[in-house]
Amino acid sequence: MGRTKVLIVVNYVLEGGLTHVLLDVLRALNNRCDVTVLTIFDLYTEYIEEIKILAKYNTLDCWRRKISNNVLLSLYSRLIMDNRAFQVFLYNYYVSRHQFDIEVAFAEDWAINVVAKSKSRSRKYAWIHTDFLCDGVNDRETLISNTRLMLQRFDRTIFVSELLKQKFTTLLSLSKTISVPNAVDVDAIYKKSLCSCDITMNQDVLNLVFVGRLNHEKGVEILIDSMACLPEEYVKRCHLYIIGDGCERKFLETKIRENNLKNIFLLGAKQNPFPYVKQSSYLILPSKYEGFGLVLIEAMALGVPCIATKTVGATEVLDNGKYGIMVDYNKESISNAIKECILYPEKRIAYQSLQKTKLQAYTMDKYREQLNTLFQ
Incomplete structure (x- = not known):
């Protein structure tokens, strides 16, 4: 049996807990899976070099570093890369040229949006790291409704704590959920x-x-x-x-x-x-x-x-x-x-x-x- 080919999609790689969790996941899967990390936005940090040691790395945002003019870069960011429909188009083009067994939306918002609309037949996992449905957010009912529709497209939804899983499962009437608490070395x-x-x-x-x-x-x-x-x-x-x-x-x-x-x-x-x-x-x-x-x-x-x-x-x-x-x-x-x-x-x-x-x-x-x- 061959190694599982996994695509992990993140919004970007910056300093923070999510990046540290991503590195832990890559270390855990290193011996069993062929993993590719794909960013939607290519905001370079030294953590990308760490990722490249543990997995393959690519980005949908492949033109950013080629634009040196700040005005053009701002227009490119706002009019092109921030366009969700264009992100989905780029993502499906990328996935069509590769073959993955599992696609993972490893961040909320942009990553979940593109993986949910993937046209491939691979298994799809959504990985929820934060309680973005908390009380007090603007237009919470609309957010709950949209999130429910989005997560129903995934084969499995992973939560970083049992209480977070229980909250989302109840609010969104989800099935096929699992909690995988973060770990510490x-x-x-x-x-x-x-x-x-x-x-x-x-x-x-x-x-x-x-x-x-x-x-x-x-x-x-x-x-x-x-x-x-x-x-x-x-x-x-x-x-x-x-x-x-x-x-x-x-x-x-x-x-x-x-x-x-x-x-x-x-x-x-x-x-x-x-x-x-x-x-x-x-x-x-x-x-x-x-x-x-x-x-x-x-x-x-x-x-x-x-x-x-x-x-x-x-x-x-x-x-x-x-x-x-x-x-x-x-x-x-x-x-x-x-x-x-x-x-x-x-x-x-x-x-x-x-x-x-x-x-x-x-x-x-x-x-x-x-x-x-x-x-x-």
Whole structure:
């Protein structure tokens, strides 16, 4: 029996949890499948070089790097590559020239749209990583209806947490669903955490670290607001380190400056954030919505407890507060949790003692076994 030919379609490859999960999937499938990663948009990052070691790589956006004029590039992006019908045309042309056993939409929105409209006869999987049907989104009923129609075209829908699967299955009346929780390679993360670091955190204060995209859904704005709420005696005893980049960076810099928050440090994107996480007292994830929250189990792998808002993903990973601190999505709740961590440092030790047990649910061996069964 030959190796399964798998096409994994992503919107683009940028710094973030999705890219790290993609690399884990490629490593897990490397010995059993011939995998091709296809991006819709060719936004080059160093992670593409990592992908090329583990799989074949291609892009629908093959003209972007050939256009040097910024005006022409902007017109090309808006009028051509952002056109969903054109994306579907390019995708079907690409698939018609190759032969795959399984096509995987590995990201929401664009990737799901093109794979759902594939004309090939291969098996189709949709992989849902985030709770984009959360309450509060604009025109939620239309989004639910459109998502239901789209996912019904797939042979299997994969979710990164059991609670996320249950929510989508109920809302969309889906069948043929499975949950495949993300995994963590504890040894690899620990080795990376030993690399040199350009800062040394003051261990006499509470060191909070956030790792993620600086986008609205990650809640960094409300985290900064919660720090601004702290009384002066707590401000002196707490530092916040923000690791990541994104469309909100300039806005967040202005907010920090206007509030004169000298205990908040924007460090930018780091390919290896683990030396920073390892030094911290708590990792904090104030997301508006989260399908899993890979950074939570990565922090736990380093013995760092977590504070997280009550998203679907964090609720499952932290077992509704058993393995970490869970807070409501508002500045008062987050601020109160920070004050408690300052006043009761022993809470940190209590959570650390439970982490090894929880990590057993997210081993790479279990992950490989699930994926090999799914892609055989």
